[in-house]
Amino acid sequence: MPFSPVDMLALSVFIVAWYGYTVFARRKAKTTDCIARSLHQHRIHWMYEVISREVRVSEAALLANLERNIAFFASSTLLILAGLFTLFAKVETLEVVISSLPFAAEVNHLAIQLKLSLLAFIFVLSFFQFTWSMRQYGFLNVMIGATPFDLSGSNENLTAYAKQMAIVQDQAAHSYNYGLRSYYFALAAMCWFFHPFLLIFMSLWVVYTLFTREFNSKAVKAITTAQSLLHQERQLRDEKTPGV
Template identity: 60%
Template sequence: MSLTVFDFIALTLFFTCWIGYTQFARIKAKNTACLSRVLHQHRILWMRQILDNDVRVSHAALLSNLDRHVAFFASTTLLILAGVLTLFTQVDNVNEVLSSIPIATERNHVAIQIKLSLLGMIFVMAFFQFTWSMRQYGFLNILIGAAPVAEQTTNPALLDYAKQMGVVQDQAGHAYNYGLRSYYFSLAALSWFFHPLMFIVSSLAVVYVLFYREFKSKALRAIILAIKDLESEDI
């Protein structure tokens, strides 16, 4: 067989980590303070601020900056995909390089092609997420362009409009986050070329890093304190 039983175990654990963490983070965010939850609150506050301003140049610049980051990763993903596809024609060279690494297990051409296919699939998924994020930022720009100037921020209809703009921006941010998450797991998949055990350890390490940054990071604590400060001032 091209892959050993250990390879299949490592691959199964990899997808379990990726899919499992995505579902875990989505469920836990409903009742636990995390980056996605607190940023959602900030996005709604930001959209409320937009309604209070007739001149929205600064807001447009901020949104353009966010969109530019997404566009950078989308274009970079295409370049990476081109590199992965090129490696399919250089399997002999890849095999030779791996053979020169002491910790790398013996590989055959089919196994290398399977691993390259996994990398290709990951970056295709990342590209779809980044482009969907770009489209949603475009939708948000339309909503902001159509937004009226609020005479009073307590108007229920206007507050609901600001909330829906925040939801659209939130979805764009989630798509961007999913694309970045694909990059993290692609690094774990890269270790599969060397050894299945490294693949397992890397997958678990990626989950730990993602969990720490989402639920335990200093940035999260600072953003939570910022929300509390705003609430204490009744802004």
């Protein structure tokens, strides 16, 4: 077998950590203040404002900036995949380099190929996530372009339409986040080349880092507070607007 029992344990921890955190974060975001939950509310406020703006140059600039960021990661992922496929032709050299490290576990030709395949699979997944995110932002551009102008804010159809635009933007952001998360776990998977225990440690460390940043960071607290302020401001504005 190319892998030892410790390798299989490390791979199992890696898969459970990634899949488990994805499910946990998705469920917890429905009931707990976090980046995903708070930004969703911000997107709703943003789309409400889009309806009341006759000139939407700022939206075009903001969305173009978001798409450029995603395009950067998508193109970078292709370069990484090209590098990984090149390494398949250099497995012997890679085996010698890893074996020369004093702390590295024993490796063999097939194990290195399988580990490279795992990395390639992760980056293929991330590429699909990034490109799907770009497409969804394109859909959002079309929806914004089709949005009628309504200064009163009393049109229920347009209010519901704004929420649907926020949902599309939310899904695009989720795909982008999943792509970035793939990068985090790919860095953990790279550690498997050196030692399975290092893969276990890095998998758990990535989960801890993601949880801290998405649920318990200063950015989360600031965004949540800002969302509450926006909600209060919108309520005051609605009370002052005639016919609402």
